[in-house]
Amino acid sequence: MADYYTWIKAVHLISMVILVGGMLLNGFLFRNVAPTSPDAQRIYGAALAFNRYFVGTALALVWIAGLTLVWITGAHKDGWFMAKFLIVFILSGIHGAQTGKLAKLSKTPGQTVSGFMVNSGPITLVLVVLAICLVAIKPF
Numbered sequence: 001m002a003d004y005y006t007w008i009k010a011v012h013l014i015s016m017v018i019l020v021g022g023m024l025l026n027g028f029l030f031r032n033v034a035p036t037s038p039d040a041q042r043i044y045g046a047a048l049a050f051n052r053y054f055v056g057t058a059l060a061l062v063w064i065a066g067l068t069l070v071w072i073t074g075a076h077k078d079g080w081f082m083a084k085f086l087i088v089f090i091l092s093g094i095h096g097a098q099t100g101k102l103a104k105l106s107k108t109p110g111q112t113v114s115g116f117m118v119n120s121g122p123i124t125l126v127l128v129v130l131a132i133c134l135v136a137i138k139p140f
Helices: 002-032 040-073 079-107 120-137
Strands: none
Touching: 002 040, 002 079, 002 120, 040 079, 079 120
């Protein structure tokens, strides 16, 4: 399995870039597309389709490749990994909440968007930076 380590790591990183990009896009839409605008239903519907086909697939690949890397390296014993795992779990929940809200907005335009969803882009960015710092620095 160690022979495949670099390829699995590449899949993990590429999938992570797609996932984070999609989550930032969702946050951007929640912040900048008024649910009552004439094009809102179409925009949210397109974002939902993108989320389901690309971002959701990337999320699955991030988890599969990430857990495989943990198994190969034995990182599950390290404190930094536990902290990163918690952050990734929270990010997965944010993605699920974003997708759910996109689904509601694409079916029923005019709904209000919560402050959490409006700020989900910056929240995602902060959590991703923390996760990357934990992996790069391994502080504990």
